[in-house]
Amino acid sequence: MVASPQHEFETQDLLINVGPQHPSTHGVFRMVLTIDGEVVKDVVPYIGYLHRGAEKLCETMDFRQGIGFMDRTEYLAAHNAELSYVMAVEALAGLEVPDRAQWIRTILCELNRLSSHFMFLGAFGIDVGVFGTPFIYAWREREAIIDLFEEISGDRMMYAYFRPGGLAWDVPLNFKERVREVLKSTRQGIKDFDELLTQNEIFRARTEGIGYISAEDAIDWGMSGPSIRASGVALDVRRDEPYLKYADLDFDVITGENGDVFDRYYCRLMEMHESVKIIEQCLARLEPGLIVPDKMPRMLRAAPGEVYIRTEAPRGEYGIYMVSKGGNRPYRLKVRSACLSNLQALKQMSVDQYVADAIIVLGSIDIVLSEVDR
Amino acid sequence: MTTQDLTGTIWAEVDRALAGVTVRAERGVMDVIVYIPRDEIIRGLRALKRDAGVSFDYLRSLTAVDNEAEGMDVVYHLYSTTRKHNLTVKTTLPNDDLTLDTATSVWRGANWLERETAEMFGIRFRGHPDPRTLLMPEDMDDTFPLRKSHPLAEIEVLQGEGMGYTEEDR
Numbered sequence: 001m002v003a004s005p006q007h008e009f010e011t012q013d014l015l016i017n018v019g020p021q022h023p024s025t026h027g028v029f030r031m032v033l034t035i036d037g038e039v040v041k042d043v044v045p046y047i048g049y050l051h052r053g054a055e056k057l058c059e060t061m062d063f064r065q066g067i068g069f070m071d072r073t074e075y076l077a078a079h080n081a082e083l084s085y086v087m088a089v090e091a092l093a094g095l096e097v098p099d100r101a102q103w104i105r106t107i108l109c110e111l112n113r114l115s116s117h118f119m120f121l122g123a124f125g126i127d128v129g130v131f132g133t134p135f136i137y138a139w140r141e142r143e144a145i146i147d148l149f150e151e152i153s154g155d156r157m158m159y160a161y162f163r164p165g166g167l168a169w170d171v172p173l174n175f176k177e178r179v180r181e182v183l184k185s186t187r188q189g190i191k192d193f194d195e196l197l198t199q200n201e202i203f204r205a206r207t208e209g210i211g212y213i214s215a216e217d218a219i220d221w222g223m224s225g226p227s228i229r230a231s232g233v234a235l236d237v238r239r240d241e242p243y244l245k246y247a248d249l250d251f252d253v254i255t256g257e258n259g260d261v262f263d264r265y266y267c268r269l270m271e272m273h274e275s276v277k278i279i280e281q282c283l284a285r286l287e288p289g290l291i292v293p294d295k296m297p298r299m300l301r302a303a304p305g306e307v308y309i310r311t312e313a314p315r316g317e318y319g320i321y322m323v324s325k326g327g328n329r330p331y332r333l334k335v336r337s338a339c340l341s342n343l344q345a346l347k348q349m350s351v352d353q354y355v356a357d358a359i360i361v362l363g364s365i366d367i368v369l370s371e372v373d374r
Numbered sequence: 375m376t377t378q379d380l381t382g383t384i385w386a387e388v389d390r391a392l393a394g395v396t397v398r399a400e401r402g403v404m405d406v407i408v409y410i411p412r413d414e415i416i417r418g419l420r421a422l423k424r425d426a427g428v429s430f431d432y433l434r435s436l437t438a439v440d441n442e443a444e445g446m447d448v449v450y451h452l453y454s455t456t457r458k459h460n461l462t463v464k465t466t467l468p469n470d471d472l473t474l475d476t477a478t479s480v481w482r483g484a485n486w487l488e489r490e491t492a493e494m495f496g497i498r499f500r501g502h503p504d505p506r507t508l509l510m511p512e513d514m515d516d517t518f519p520l521r522k523s524h525p526l527a528e529i530e531v532l533q534g535e536g537m538g539y540t541e542e543d544r
Binding site: 051306310 | 402403404407433434437439451455462481482485486487507508509510511519520524526
């Protein structure tokens with residue numbers, strides 16, 4: 001029997017499970033979508049698949065051993081993750097970091113921001129549907145930076161190069177030339193992406209006006225990093241509460257206007273120009289000197305107390321809350337994950353969007369699941 | 375009721391915003407730490423958020439610290455996006471009654487942070503809109519990994535027994 005046009009069809013919401021092993025979920029993230037036709041009506045995220053209890057483990061390790069765990073919580077920007085941890089130890093142990101070590105730390109953190117954002121650009125391209133070219137381009141640029149990290153620290157991803165008080169060892173003699181060489185290709189790489197994606201009409205049609213979040217909501221959810229700056233909130237720890245050498249450096253905080261997926265992408269891209277600018281200023285001011293304090297204690301002991309250190313990692317605020325009751329290990333260590341707070345707003349951003357756009361919204365937050373789950 | 379010299383910090387403004395709330399403060403390594411009794415915590419946090427003079431509109435982090443015999447501290451790290459200042463708020467829970475009112479009515483971002491704190495420390499947040507586990511399996515609601523009493527080395531011990539080692543070998 002053919003239904004007459006007047007006939008009311010009954011519709012039913014459909015549950016779709018995405019992940020945890022799904023290429024678009026950037027690791028092991030699972031979300032259950034309730035969809036009505038093509039439109040998302042509800043999102044229930046599930047996390048914890050990568051929980052390794054890094055906080056608990058750090059309570060049993062002395063301060064130097066803990067650095068390795070921090071690398072593994074944020075494997076795409078391990079320098080930035082180590083930084084918060086060693087700064088917390090330095091604050092509690094009362095260590096002064098020499099100038100040279102601080103300049104090198106600033107350079108490496110910004111280089112890590114570049115490599116992490118390249119990773120985002122490549123992966124985000126795949127989410128949007130431009131498989132191939134951007135991903136390979138991003139990989140090529142990231143590779144150059146990773147190679148440099150390998151020359152410095154001996155490792156490509158888990159550096160353990162920052163130590164309480166300074167650095168593990170000094171950088172190679174040709175450090176400045178190598179960084180300048182890498183920056184040259186990086187600058188070209190950013191320009192390539194601007195042409196490949198920003199000026200691509202299909203890309204813009206896919207991303208503009210999708211996954212909106214207002215400035216008030218973003219603050220309420222505790223979002224940070226480029227994800228909140230895209231909504232027009234100029235929140236950047238580097239400028240608001242300068243650490244390392246950021247107070248002496250000239251750079252802009254990039255903000256968006258629309259708070260949509262395109263702005264979150266574009267903020268990251270523009271931020272990369274700022275990182276290049278910062279590194280160039282650092283290179284001009286990097287001078288020979290000590291890389292650890294003169295009187296470095298053989299046994300590192302922290303005074304009783306507590307500190308909450310926040311730094312601006314590529315994905316937002318990476319915080320370390322460290323409680324010490326004396327001795328050579330933290331009594332309690334808490335990692336404040338930027339992605340965890342950003343991910344909370346996923347539901348609000350995805351509801352009433354198409355299913356295909358929900359994937360892009362997730363990609364635009366640039367999650368690293370090992371940082372979310374710790 | 376200041377215990378230390380807090381001149382030059384935001385304490386004066388915080389004290390004014392927290393009028394009517396029992397409060398004690400001390401100077402931390404970076405930020406001022408404020409202690410609020412647990413019955414008044416939500417009233418205090420809401421005042422800190424709404425007061426135009428301090429306007430702590432951003433919850434950086436929420437967690438707990440197990441101080442064993444002295445109970446558990448729940449710790450809030452607050453920030454103001456307009457005034458750019460920080461504050462640490464702490465409240466102590468006795469070990470025999472680990473319940474606290476939820477802060478999700480003040481900042482929505484407290485939601486997952488409280489879920490994590492609840493499953494890791496066994497603290498119950500009264501009025502939480504979504505009291506499921508976050509990182510742990512759904513049925514793991516009777517053991518709390520971040521408590522100091524929770525053993526870390528259990529797996530090693532099991533492996534040791536399985537491999538035929540005795541206590542003297544180790």
